[in-house]
Amino acid sequence: MTREEYLLLYEKHLAGKATPLEIEKIMAYEDDFELKTLHPEEDKDRYRGIETRLLSKLDESLNMRKHAHFRFTWQWAAAAVVLIFMGAALFYIAEPDKRLTVATRKNQIKHAYTDSSKAILTLANGKTIELNTVGNATILAKGQVTIKKQQDGILQYEVPAPLVTGEVEYNTISTPRGGQYQIILPDGSKVWLNAASTLRFPVAFTGAERKVELSGEGYFEVAKNKKMPFKVAFKDEEVEVLGTHFNITAYPGVEASKTTLLEGSVAISRGRAKKLLVPGQQAQLQPDMQSFDIQDVDVEEAIAWKSGIFLFHNARITAIMQQIARWYDVDVVYKGDLQNMVFGGRISRSKSLTEVLKNLELTGTIHFKTEGRRVTVME
Incomplete structure (x- = not known):
């Protein structure tokens, strides 16, 4: 039609x-x-x-x-x-x-999709496990800690309560370009990792806080525990919560970090600068800024990746292509002055790279040339 x-x-x-x-x-x-x-x-x-x-x-x-x-x-x-x-x-x-x-x-x-569940788990002893190649079963049982891959592919850590404390070991889960993964941490908190992201976490939370480290992008649904705040460290910032839902974008090489709150409340800090967010707000911080820029945003756009779509509202072509590069594992170069070109739209991440680029070309204002894993953007 x-x-x-x-x-x-x-x-x-x-x-x-x-x-x-x-x-x-x-x-x-x-x-x-x-x-x-x-x-x-x-x-x-x-x-x-x-x-x-x-x-x-x-x-x-x-x-x-x-x-x-x-x-x-x-x-x-x-x-x-x-x-x-x-x-x-x-x-x-x-x-x-x-x-x-x-x-x-x-x-x-x-829209649901299943072919992007890819991640590598690195254990405390340095052993690596490609999670998309192992079956749904117990991956490791060591001491009081059990690591399982559930039927739906989710990685889950199980520890007894109360836990007999000892030396705390750390594991790391990393997603490649074009991959995403979900993990349930030892306290029951859920984390979704976007493409090209890494999460470092203890195999058991002990002491006065629950602290993890993020590089890239992750969506968090934190289990409530008033006695043990949950902290996420990324770049030189830190988010502290008791129990809430939020998204953090902190890719290396991308100037601005973004923390978006969906539910509950979070305190975000960098050095002496500290701000409290309410649902619907996003804190952005540029490397050369001393304070956070707080804005009301469309939270749907911030977590669209988690639901398997690209969603853009008046986004610069450079920001759009950063997402496309991470998801399709391509390198992007620009020909001409394209910095002020702005687009908006929604399309499934299950589409091929060719389909996504062709849809963008339908605007008649931009064109692409693909050679191997290199995409050239031009007017």
Whole structure:
């Protein structure tokens, strides 16, 4: 279906004249709509007109519900989904000076994939284990510590409570480019590692704190323990929590580190600088800055990688290509002045590199040349 056919069918749907088959076609088109270009001058008024009529119809239906029994039919559920889709498109149309793309339906963030679970576990004695090559069973049982790979591939550390203390050993789990992995730490905290990331942690938490070290990117769901705060050290910063959900981005060679809070509270510090975050906030720190830059952000974008998608909102092409380089294990070079080119959109990480680059090229503003593992970006 072409974009023009979609618009005609959707206007028919708004008028209440679309057949069930036509509505199915509308929904199928939206499912396939990934990073397609919108032309602001051509489509802006028409999309706004459609959005206005849809909002009006939804508002009328909600008012009806206040005064009478209202049956929320599947047709209106479909319309609500389309409104989400239209809203994403209009977000980009409202900024015509930027290079524009739109995203798929919001619920596609749940897309699952399994072929990227790759990691290497390094034990305290230096022995390495490629986790994607071992079966789902006990990997190691030493003293009071048991390391298991569960049926779903998650690595889990088990220790008795209370633990008889002794010399604490450290393990390291590292993901390659194009890999991700999930681990359950000895205290029950869960960590998801993004591509090209490393987590160093004790095989058992003893003493007054639970401390781990991160390089790269990780999402944390920390088990609550008021008597033993959980700390994450990265670069020259540290995050301290009691029990919460947050994401840290701290790749070597990438200037700004980012800590994004989804639930609970965290204290982030660097030297004497210290800030408290509330859910929905992100702390950024450049190497040459003395204090944190705190902003309200879209947390969905910050953890999109965990759900298997690329999600960009007005992102510079250099930031986009950094993610693509880590995921597809390629080197990126630039030809020409591209620093101010800004894009937005959503696409599954299960797509091939060729598919992702072709979708970006649909904007008509950027082009790519691939030679082996080298990608050249040009206008």
